[in-house]
Amino acid sequence: MRFVKAFALVCALLVANTSFATNVEDIHTFTLKNGMQFLVLEDHSIPNANMYLFWKVGSRNEYPGITGLSHFFEHMMFNGSKKYGPKMFDRTMEAAGGSNNAYTTENLTVYTDWFPAASIETMFDLEADRIANLSIDKNMVESERGVVTSERSTGLENSNFRAISEEVKNAAFRAHPYSWSVIGHQSDIDNWSLEDLKRFHKTYYAPNNAVVVIAGDVTVAKVKSLAKQYFESIPAQKPPRKIHTVEPEQKGERRAYLHKASVTTPNILMAFHVPETQHEDYYALDILSDILSVGDSSRLQKSLVNDKQIASSIFTYMPQSIDPNLFYIYAVAAKDINAQVLEKSVIAEINSIMREGITAQELQKVKNTKLVNFYREMSTINGKANTIGSFQMYFGDYKKLFSAPQDYEKVTVDDVQRVAKKYLRKANRTVGVLSSQEDSSNEDL
Secondary structure (H helix, E strand, O other), X not given: OHHHHHXXXXXXXXXXXXXOOOOHHHEEEEEOOOOOEEEEEEOOOOOEEEEEEEEOOOHHXXXXXXXXXXXXXXXXXXXXXXXXXXXXXXXXXXXXXXXXXXXXXXXXXXXXXXXXXXXXXXXHHHHHHHHHOEOXXXXXXXXXXXXXXXXXXXXXXXXXXXXXXXXXXXXXXXXXXXXXXXXXXXXXXXXXXXXXXXXXXXXXXOHHHEEEEEEEOOOHHHHHHHHHHHOOOXXXXXXXXXXXXXXXXXXXOEEEEEEOOOOOXXXXXXXXXXXXXOOOOHHHHHHHHHHHHOOOOOHHHXXXXXXXXXXXXXXXXXXXXXXXXXXXXXXXXXXXXXXXXXXXXXXXXXXXXXXXXXXXXXHHHHHHHHHHHHHHHOOOHHHHHHHHHHHHHHOOOHHHHXXXXXXXXXXXXXXXXXXXXXXXXXXXXXXXXXXXXXXXXXXXX
16 A cells, blocks of 8 residues: 555656646647648747657558568668758758657658757758658669668677567568568568659658657747648658558467577567557557566566576567557576477466466556656657657557556456457467577477
């Protein structure tokens, strides 16, 4: 009871000391004539602002022959356009006191700009130029093609997780484009044509395929004025083709094995098919993920790492996703532990939750942590912009962020046990083993 009261006090202090938008009316929306959507949150706590551009394009929008193009354009968008030539995007932004970043996922490509509020027009000018007039120059394309090739090979060599996850995704998905990694297949990287690139940019970097979120020391009137001045003249394009492929139900366990001589102890990756983020089971699955692996008292961490020392590290991952995706459990074996022992130990903990459920204390601890993290994220203008955009893209409506604390609170111990039984089944499981073993005795799976 003391813990619950102390937690309530922490939450109250967090809310009191942030300018978290407590009313949905604090977020203003408008759409330009070309279909470009804007979400604006005024926050005058500091003289800075953030601009997030969420483009509705990720590896799910690709197909064999052009895999990896979403990620490639994350590189290309910084390499010159009509007004701002090569390397000028970063230099101009930095001269205006700003900075930027970008990331590509299976679902989205996101560009972020952080800047003093007084530099907002420069940000609009920079972004509009590379949307409308990106330079797709042959020499620059070849240079970046080499960079991406190096990134792919280095990543697979240096990251055991990336190496085994590529095998597991490919085995778990038979139809849906989530089957390949965001960076794409090397043979596709080698063979993208300039026409492929131009068509991709025209289709997916059209203003009607974007959601722009701006939070900070701005006014809605100023943002709307600049949006019309810099973005509205960019023509809309025919909407991209819809992703209609539905992954067939998995009806039996699948397995993948990857040999890597440099691995000192086996790694395993389990993946279970789960619904998209807008599904009603999302919150229970997200809580289940944390109960399994977040914190020293979590099921897998406590049992396998701390107590039995079967694993040296372990984590779970429940991604936000537009289409049904995978729930991941990744573990690295401790010294002298083989893959079979590690796998059986993970499965035993999953089965325990299926049979016996979880405790009310476990559930409340995860809920408490999630609520604190939610308010902490919403305490900064960057966190607000990112969260608003993420809810718009993954949950279908930014307004749902206002009910997120209540949606987590509604999850019961029975809900967590139910989703564990429903989704973490053997028939719904794909298991990947990464090991240095080369023989076929099956001793190490």
